[in-house]
Amino acid sequence: MALTALITGASTGLGAELARQIATKGVHLVLVARDGERLEGLAAELRGRHGIEAEALPADLTRAPDLERVAARLADRAHPIDILVNNAGFGVAAGFETSELDDERRLHELLSWVPLHLSHAAVPGMLERGYGWILNVASVAAFTPTGTYGAAKAATVSLSRSLNARYRRRGVHVTALCPGLLDTEFHARMGEDHLPRLPRLSWASTARVAHEGISAVRRGRSVVVSDWRYRLLAPLTHLLPDRLLERASTTNDGALN
Numbered sequence: 001m002a003l004t005a006l007i008t009g010a011s012t013g014l015g016a017e018l019a020r021q022i023a024t025k026g027v028h029l030v031l032v033a034r035d036g037e038r039l040e041g042l043a044a045e046l047r048g049r050h051g052i053e054a055e056a057l058p059a060d061l062t063r064a065p066d067l068e069r070v071a072a073r074l075a076d077r078a079h080p081i082d083i084l085v086n087n088a089g090f091g092v093a094a095g096f097e098t099s100e101l102d103d104e105r106r107l108h109e110l111l112s113w114v115p116l117h118l119s120h121a122a123v124p125g126m127l128e129r130g131y132g133w134i135l136n137v138a139s140v141a142a143f144t145p146t147g148t149y150g151a152a153k154a155a156t157v158s159l160s161r162s163l164n165a166r167y168r169r170r171g172v173h174v175t176a177l178c179p180g181l182l183d184t185e186f187h188a189r190m191g192e193d194h195l196p197r198l199p200r201l202s203w204a205s206t207a208r209v210a211h212e213g214i215s216a217v218r219r220g221r222s223v224v225v226s227d228w229r230y231r232l233l234a235p236l237t238h239l240l241p242d243r244l245l246e247r248a249s250t251t252n253d254g255a256l257n
């Protein structure tokens with residue numbers, strides 16, 4: 001029987017790439033983001049190309065009623081979700097001392113509370129069925145001093161490790177995917193000033209990161225850094241002082257990710 005995956009933040013970027021790659025495996029899809037038109041377009045493309053069922057479920061996950069609707073879809077025993085991908089995210093451009101507290105709250109909700117809430121909705125059914133996979137998109141920022149964004153991503157890595165250790169023997173695997181810089185809409189949405197001043201070589205491949213995330217979740221790995229260039233750099237996060245790591249993550253307008 002074909003599996004079904006629910007992917008948040010599937011309207012563009014890494015989430016859309018994950019949807020395209022998961023669809024090639026014959027997995028049915030439920031696509032979640034705010035932009036319903038983009039979701040419908042992708043769902044139609046993937047239905048036509050792979051003969052799968054693909055449904056658009058538009059939702060602003062920082063709005064409680066929308067989040068409850070998506071959680072209810074995950075908990076629906078009549079239409080099981082076998083794979084949950086918590087990918088939706090954004091960054092706050094302003095530095096900590098000038099940012100709007102409401103933006104910080106929405107960031108923490110989307111990056112940390114939403115994956116927890118949706119995992120909480122999905123896990124009981126997965127345990128009943130004896131199998132299930134959760135892929136939480138975190139970031140290498142989880143391992144460096146990168147402001148409130150890194151703090152929220154660190155919470156997601158910690159949750160993933162904990163749930164994976166607790167449930168893997170019962171067939172439910174939880175993986176934190178930690179990408180480096182990706183050339184998606186993420187940075188442009190934060191404003192031109194916020195584009196990282198790093199050479200082209202430091203941008204990871206979105207297709208490669210999606211592929212490595214899917215492969216890690218299939219193998220039941222709890223944390224994967226992606227792609228290769230960030231795996232090479234990862235040991236430096238233990239060696240360099242926070243002062244230097246923090247400077248490396250400072251962008252054109254002086255703010256942190």
Ligand SMILES: NC(=O)c1ccc[n+]([C@@H]2O[C@H](COP(=O)([O-])OP(=O)(O)OC[C@H]3O[C@@H](n4cnc5c(N)ncnc54)[C@H](OP(=O)(O)O)[C@@H]3O)[C@@H](O)[C@H]2O)c1
Pocket residue numbers: 008009010011012013014015032033034035036038059060061062087088089090110137138139140178179180181182183184185186187189
């Ligand atoms: N880009 C990077 O350099 C980078 C690096 C490491 C980790 N990441 C992480 O990778 C994930 C994907 O980011 P990306 O680079 O693909 O960014 P992106 O191109 O900006 O895509 C973000 C996705 O999240 C959705 N989204 C944003 N706010 C939402 C909300 N309130 N409710 C529901 N969906 C929402 C967006 O769709 P709508 O606008 O249609 O809602 C979009 O589909 C994020 O978790 C991000 O933190 C990114």
